[in-house]
Amino acid sequence: MTRSPGLRRWASLLVLGTALTLSANSADAKKEDKKPALIAANPYPSTYKPYPGTPTALVGATVYDGRGGRIDNGVVLFKDGKLVGIGGADMAIPDGFTKIDAAGKFVTPGVIDIHSHLGVYPSPGVDALSDGNEMTSPTTPDVWAEHSVWPQDPGFTRALANGGVTTLEILPGSGNLIGGRAVTLKNVPSITVQGMKFPGAPYALKMACGENPKRVYGGKGQKPSTRMGNFSVDRQAWIDARKYMDGDHADRDLGKDTLEGVLKGEILVQNHCYRADEMAQVIDMSKEMGYKVTAFHHAVEAYKIADLLRENDICAAVWADWYGFKMEAYDGIPENAALLANAGTCVVIHSDDENGIQRLNQEAAKAQADGRRIGIDIPDAKVVSWFTYNAAKAMGIGDRTGSLESGKMTDVVLWNGNPLSVYSRPEKVWVDGALLFDAMDPKRRPVSDFELGQPGEGDVK
């Protein structure tokens, strides 16, 4: 047999890209214009506008608010795209609200994936659409994932229908030490990427440590070919960026614009890293160079340094139980998330996979159960935060989505049972109050252009 298709991890780790590097656009940069770096200029602005919805009351469900709260027999009210009330059975339902009987069902915030390659490694996984790793230089802070995202990737529709995913961060791959800018998207079908961009979400910078960059560039006979090479190249990039930041910006440098944004705290760092010792080194590097790591992704050994991560206010975005597929994943254990949560460290469950993104709730449930078996009992309501609020917080959008609180976006999933059970599925999914998936309505599900006229068009999939 051949290796299973659909496991995009290997594509994102191993495929060598051959695209051209971008050249810095300095034609218009006039020396007399001492412009600040154009980070805030937002040249590819979001055109997303919430789709129409009706004022709705979800009545009688078990409500997990995404921040650890649970309301039995609860009421959730939303109108004009915003949540306007979350409470118990005694909450009054105003006139004009459509009541949905949700007794026996469960309501959570929309699921959020902090680590996805949908759109940049889309389905079908053909070379012509493989746009996730600009592996022509070990540092490419100048590339932006949004310029690679193919909005017609059918993976977005599966993440919505099967996973209840309403928001996701699309990252460049991990072939480079500095892979480029990530982009945060609303999971709404759109012809353009701009039509999906989460309005006002901060950018993130994808960084990677460990095996991948040293393998990619060592394999080409260039630096870095070792872990010490990795750090050397990273540190020099930060030193150069600092110099640029302190300069007059006369010659604009796209990559250093992004690094400057990080140094100023405007762009978050999402750092692929597996091993405990290596994460500790990265933390020291961030302090040396004056930036902050927001989350370590994959972090299969995070449980060994849960205290260090907590003290440095860094989230660990992890799988439930992946291990053993590469050397730096050798010590992965299924209790990782539970041990982190038990230590008070911020836990996010992520996918890095076009199939896994369809079941983040199930991954969290497995991690919860693995904890329970070693005596760490984490309530369901807190586990839900692993794939909702904690992800939103680590993406810098926790003030707008990720939890059920009045005034926040109506990104909501109605599940037909406890989302931590294998037997449950999303029944309805709202994004900003617009019903974008309904398991009970065959027409209320998106079909990408790519799948029109193909066998199985319109299946829930």
Next chain:
Amino acid sequence: MSRRAILAAALAAAAFSPAAFAQDFAITNATVATGDGSAPIANGTVVVRGGKVVAAGAGVAVPAGVQSIDGTGKWVTPGLFAAVTDLGLLDVEGVKDSNDSEADESPFNAALDVSPAVNPDSEHIAVSREGGVTRATVSPYNGHSIFAGQGAVIDLGADPDAVTRARAFQFVQLGEQGARLAGGSRVAAHVALRNALREARELAASPNAARSPDALLTRADAAALAQVIDGRQPLYVGVERASDIRSVLALKTEFPRLDLVLVGATEGWLVAGDIAAAKVPVITMPLRDLPSAFEALAATQFNVGRMKKAGVKVAIGMFNTSNQPRYAPQEAGNLVALGKLPGAAGLTWGEAFAAITSVPAEISGMGGRNGGVRAGVLAPGAVGDVVIWDGDPLELSSAPLEVFIDGVKQPLDNHQSRLRQRYKSLDRTYLPKAYDW
């Protein structure tokens, strides 16, 4: 007494490992799922003697002198059967020196036989055993040929005797990947397949004759395929697209004794009637629902349910270090969940559980036909592979409490369990963690 029980007894007699002895035992008052497709039975009993199941179900009496385990609140099932895995062939997939799953620089292909390479001490076997997997088939991956080589049936017991049946099947890859392996097109793959079978037939007819000067297969490869032509060895065919599946089924008119098994069959639902009529079983990954390639445009999670409805024998399988064998219950459980959706095709609980126990066992030649070994089911005469779970085995919160293989209680510790013990506390005040073991 099974071979394993005899071995265990011998070990016990030699005082090497007294614990590894096939026990006679009964589990009572448990929810019993027999794995045969039926619904779970409340207050059931399972009796194992001499390494074999002797009884399972409701109203079963515990024979005198047999140790009884109270199963109140627990579930008892046959061990899971993981069809088509790389178990025992690698330590770390990305570390080539540790990985025997493919041989892309070997001059051989169909002759490759995984059985001498299977390592019973592999970490992945230990982790899968902790997850309730007791038996598996192990398949090589393709190197440079459409023929990957011959797979084996193994058990996951913590003993040196892993391979139950060597050379249990041959694997050939068709479709897009087969096309690439054959030189660039499906056309080339089909010519390569037919030519190989022809060379095998010629060699079998005249084993001592000089080979044709244009022979492409080594003698060893051609000899290995002889048993495929006459159906003595099943031919597993990796294939996804509906039209490719039809082309595979058509092989039976040319080579009527081929014993085919489809592996993958992402678009199987489009040709489910044909597959059922040909009585060809399918091993698939049930949750793949993306058009990951042009040969998988019709991918859907309804594939298994639709094929099952059409009468196809379908097992869940195709496990590796990414799609781990211990995920089998989760995948089966998702198919039960699909059954709740209007217009969807899922499986009943009993069908879903059978798809990870008795059905893959039958497809793998472990269904007890012609007096052979019977696995994947709790029925009189079947191997004593029994798992006691702390809840519904398909549910995400459940896990095995005890695992027996051939009636022998298995250790459930491994590298992962040792790590979690070490790091449950992060206290390193007095000595480094390296002293905590």
